Amino acid sequence: MTTQLGQIVEYVAQLSELDTTDVEPMAHAIELQNVFRDDAVRPSLDRADALGVAPHHDGQCYLVPAVLGD
Amino acid sequence: MLTDLSATHLLAQLEAGEVTSVEVTQACLDRIDRHDGAMGAFLRVNRQRALDDALAIDQKRRSGRAVGRLAGLPVAVKDLLATRGEITSCGSRMLADFRPPYDATVIARLRAADAVFVGKTNMDEFAMGGSTENSALGTTRNPWDRTRIPGGSSGGSATCIAARMAPLAIGSDTGGSIRQPAALCGVTGFKPTYGRVSRFGLVAFASSLDQIGPIARTAEDAALLLEVTAGHDPLDATSIDQPVPAYSASVRQPLANLRLGVVPEHFDKGLDPEVEAAIREAIRVYRSLGASVTEVALPHAKYGVAAYYIIAPSEASSNLARYDGVHYGHRTDERAMLAELADERRALGAGGDAVALARLDNALVRMYRRSRSESFGPEVKRRIMLGTYALSAGYYDAYYLKALKVRRLIRQDYDAAFCQVDLIIGPVTATPAFKLGEKADDPLAMYLVDLYTVGANLAGVPGISIPCGTSSTGLPIGLQLQGPALAEECLLRAAHMFQQATDWHQRRPPLP
Numbered sequence: 360m361t362t363q364l365g366q367i368v369e370y371v372a373q374l375s376e377l378d379t380t381d382v383e384p385m386a387h388a389i390e391l392q393n394v395f396r397d398d399a400v401r402p403s404l405d406r407a408d409a410l411g412v413a414p415h416h417d418g419q420c421y422l423v424p425a426v427l428g429d
Numbered sequence: 430m431l432t433d434l435s436a437t438h439l440l441a442q443l444e445a446g447e448v449t450s451v452e453v454t455q456a457c458l459d460r461i462d463r464h465d466g467a468m469g470a471f472l473r474v475n476r477q478r479a480l481d482d483a484l485a486i487d488q489k490r491r492s493g494r495a496v497g498r499l500a501g502l503p504v505a506v507k508d509l510l511a512t513r514g515e516i517t518s519c520g521s522r523m524l525a526d527f528r529p530p531y532d533a534t535v536i537a538r539l540r541a542a543d544a545v546f547v548g549k550t551n552m553d554e555f556a557m558g559g560s561t562e563n564s565a566l567g568t569t570r571n572p573w574d575r576t577r578i579p580g581g582s583s584g585g586s587a588t589c590i591a592a593r594m595a596p597l598a599i600g601s602d603t604g605g606s607i608r609q610p611a612a613l614c615g616v617t618g619f620k621p622t623y624g625r626v627s628r629f630g631l632v633a634f635a636s637s638l639d640q641i642g643p644i645a646r647t648a649e650d651a652a653l654l655l656e657v658t659a660g661h662d663p664l665d666a667t668s669i670d671q672p673v674p675a676y677s678a679s680v681r682q683p684l685a686n687l688r689l690g691v692v693p694e695h696f697d698k699g700l701d702p703e704v705e706a707a708i709r710e711a712i713r714v715y716r717s718l719g720a721s722v723t724e725v726a727l728p729h730a731k732y733g734v735a736a737y738y739i740i741a742p743s744e745a746s747s748n749l750a751r752y753d754g755v756h757y758g759h760r761t762d763e764r765a766m767l768a769e770l771a772d773e774r775r776a777l778g779a780g781g782d783a784v785a786l787a788r789l790d791n792a793l794v795r796m797y798r799r800s801r802s803e804s805f806g807p808e809v810k811r812r813i814m815l816g817t818y819a820l821s822a823g824y825y826d827a828y829y830l831k832a833l834k835v836r837r838l839i840r841q842d843y844d845a846a847f848c849q850v851d852l853i854i855g856p857v858t859a860t861p862a863f864k865l866g867e868k869a870d871d872p873l874a875m876y877l878v879d880l881y882t883v884g885a886n887l888a889g890v891p892g893i894s895i896p897c898g899t900s901s902t903g904l905p906i907g908l909q910l911q912g913p914a915l916a917e918e919c920l921l922r923a924a925h926m927f928q929q930a931t932d933w934h935q936r937r938p939p940l941p
Contacts (some may be wrong), residue, residue, distance in 0.1 A: 360812065366873050367815060371735040374831050379839070385840055387637045387667070388623035388889025389914070394666040408530035413455030414760035421755050424763060424792035 430457040433937070436502055436596035436650040437677075443490070443501045448492075450483035451499025453596075454545050457503045461547070461594045464940055469569040470579075470589035472508050474548035479503065483545045497543030498657050504539055505595040507586050508549035509556060510641070511630035512536050519632045520554040520564040523758045523804040533630020534662045535599060535641055536697055540659045547595050550585025554806045555749065555916060556606055556634045558582050559878045562869060563808045567569075570865070572938035573904050577862040580610030586644045587614040591905075597654050598644040602636050604737050605857070605882025607642050608894035612857035612907020615865040615896045615936060617924065618644045622914045623889035624669040626655075628660030635744035636667075638737075638886040647934055648895065648924035652676035655917065671915065680921045687923060689715055690725035690850030695881065701860040704842045707898030707906040708856050714930050715854065715923075724743060725853065728883050729838045736839065737883040738876055739819045739832035746816025749809065754800030761799035770795050811872060840888040847913040852923055854910055856881050857894045861904035885911050893920045896933035903939075 407418075415422040431439070431453055442448040458476050465471055486501045509519045511529035513536075518524045532540070539546070553563035559846040561584025563834040569584045571577040572592040579588045583600030586611035592596050600607040602620035611618025619642045626641040633639065643654035656677050691712065696705055712722055748908035770792060777786040791800065805813070819828035837926070846853060858878060868875045885892040890911055897908035908927070912920045928934050 360807070363872050364811065364814060364818075366816070367738060367811075367876070370873055370876075371739050371819075371828065374732060374735050374739075374835050375721075375827070377732065377835060379831060379834035379838070382834040382837050384830055385837035386833055388886070389667065389669065391667065396663065404530055412527065412530060412756060412757040414757075415763075417836070423755055424767065424796050426791055426793045 432460050432593040434596070435647050435652060436645060438546070439596055439646070440499070440502060440653070443931035446898060449487045450545060451480060451487055453501060454479050454503050454547065457547055457595050460592070464531045465594060467570065467575060468572060468588050468592050469567050470550055470585045470592065470594060471505070471548040472518060472551050472566055472585070475515070475546065479545050479547045486543050486545065489543070493718070497541055499539065499653070500543035502544055502597060503547045503595045504544040505547050505550050505586060505589045505598040507552050507583050507598070509552060509601060509632040510536050510599065511632070512546075512549070512554065517549070517632070518566060519556070520552040520566055521804065522565045522808070523752050524632070525566065525759070527757055529630070530859070531630065534627035534664060535658045536630065538658050550583070550589055550598065552585055553582035554809050555632065555745070556582040556601055556603055557745070557808050557812055559605065559609055559875055560868070561585065561610070562865065563806055565806050568865070571862045572940060573615065573863065574902070575866055577904070578613070578865055580613035580862065582606040583618070583644060584610045587611050590614070590616040590646060592940060593937070596645065596741040597650060599641060599654070599658070600644045601631060601639060601641045602886065603638045603740060604879045604886050607644060608857050608882050608892055608907070608909060609878065610642055611894040613862040613905065615905030615933070615938070616644060616646055617648055617651050617893070617934060618642070619655060619894050619920070620885060620891060620894045621655060621659065621917055622669065622891045624667050625659050625891070625915070625917065627660070627665040627668045629662055629664035633748040635741040636748060637744060638741060640886070648893070648921050648928055649677065649680050651893070652680040652921045669915070674918050676918060677923055679918050680925045682922055683718070683926050684721065684919065684922050687720040688713065688850040689720050689722045691722055692727050692730065692848055692853060692855055693724055694727065694730060695855040699857060699859050703900045704858070704860060704906050707746065708908060711897040711908045711927065712854060714927060718926055718930060722854070723783050723850060723908070725849055726898055727842045727846060727884065729835065729842050732835050733839055733883045733887060734876055734880055736832040736835040736887060737814070737879065739828050740836065740887070742812040743819045743829050744812045746820065749813055752801060753797055759800055759804040761796060761803055763796065766795055767792060785922050801861055804838070808872065836887045839884055839889050843884070843888045843890055843913070851919055852910045852912045852916070857907035857909040861900045861902070861906055873911050881909060890914055891917055891920055893924050895924045896936070897927070897931070898933060
């Protein structure tokens with residue numbers, strides 16, 4: 360894996376050949392302005408449905424291994 | 430045979446009452462039963478549900494009620510679109526049992542159009558790959574030669590179309606994942622403009638590049654499926670808010686005075702001579718149909734793969750951070766994890782190594798670690814590592830930001846080219862389908878397969894792959910047409926013109 364990652368990093372480093380001074384980075388394929396919607400309450404996923412796909416829950420919250428102390 | 434008919438043809442027969450959806454669906458299921466054991470196109474086939482839905486649609490149609498645009502047509506879906514209550518695995522052990530609580534917008538639109546879902550198709554894990562070999566859940570084979578890959582990442586969808594197991598399929602394309610398997614399986618695959626089809630409910634790989642599109646046997650069929658799935662969606666803020674043209678009506682109108690651009694670098698060394706001959710012959714066909722052909726330059730195209738393999742893994746590393754074993758997806762066995770951690774703590778305590786003891790994972794971190802390392806495959810891990818590296822402090826400017834600037838240069842090349850020509854014509858892949866396992870140990874070689882396709886994703890423009898020949902060993906060769914943003918109609922019409930003049934798209938793989 361290390362050798363493969365090395366080869367890939369070496370390959371992508373060829374971008375340094377290009378002079379990109381004064382080129383604006385392009386983060387997205389279509390450059391949208393902010394897209395807003397009304398700040399209105401809408402129906403959303405039911406809690407039981409959302410929790411239902413979790414590996415471990417108590418019907419109210421997701422459950423994870425204890426983090427603080429033993 | 431029903432399964433040999435195009436979706437457009439089947440729909441006309443369904444509408445005329447000459448055939449029922451149950452008959453069409455049953456024909457597809459029989460075909461799947463007969464061939465999919467060897468092909469592996471599907472991860473799951475829902476026979477009874479498909480037949481029940483088909484029957485309900487037949488009854489709706491017979492009763493004279495209004496039916497949807499695809500009423501009764503079987504559709505196969507790449508297993509990365511959320512389907513309510515049904516497993517959506519993304520080809521990963523991480524999501525092997527995941528049943529989303531909602532439908533993707535594309536699924537909802539297909540349901541509203543009265544399509545019949547026959548099953549979910551195999552794919553490279555999280556759509557990362559070009560051969561479908563990275564699927565954690567099964568092997569898909571090329572119907573033209575079972576020892577070869579079907580392409581990827583939408584390999585299952587392309588295979589099921591080529592093998593006539595369904596008339597229509599949905600794929601997704603982040604760097605070529607619709608066009609490349611379509612080319613290698615001898616079918617028609619269309620990546621629309623970024624934002625033309627809602628990504629809501631698509632399992633995210635690289636959000637600024639991902640786009641959903643149709644895989645079918647003809648441009649007409651692709652037009653029909655795109656028409657139903659495209660359009661603005663309030664649930665995807667990046668979806669384009671523009672009306673959807675009637676692609677399925679306009680596709681049959683030939684284009685007069687079509688201006689095609691050829692990129693000389695496409696024909697540099699590395700392009701297989703048989704592929705080159707097929708592409709040149711396709712250009713000749715277009716000339717004979719009245720198109721003019723001129724050379725255009727895409728001077729930064731050769732940097733596309735390098736920019737792509739920084740941008741896509743960077744976005745992937747961020748997107749895949751959500752798989753934490755908490756909200757959904759695989760979680761490690763907690764009892765074993767806690768026992769392991771206790772053993773390590775005891776051993777370090779006994780050895781008196783206070784530093785290592787202080788650094789030992791807490792239980793939550795160890796749960797994240799084990800859940801992720803157990804259920805992501807090697808290619809997914811590789812891309813997460815590449816992405817986090819490219820985004821890390823100290824490397825961000827040199828890699829990620831640099832790649833975004835090169836992306837702009839690539840986009841500007843396309844903009845300049847499309848001032849001179851309507852469409853760019855060229856290859857999809859440098860070679861026909863390679864052997865299973867051939868590039869398995871060489872990820873860089875696998876990445877270079879994307880050379881001709883990543884440009885359209887980086888620039889956000891549409892591209893279509895259509896069959897244009899076969900190699901001396903009988904493997905399909907694909908032709909790529911790329912257009913400016915929102916040139917879907919032009920691309921589909923140009924593809925249809927070619928399919929009226931040639932019969933490559935009618936060829937069938939040698940299945941028993």
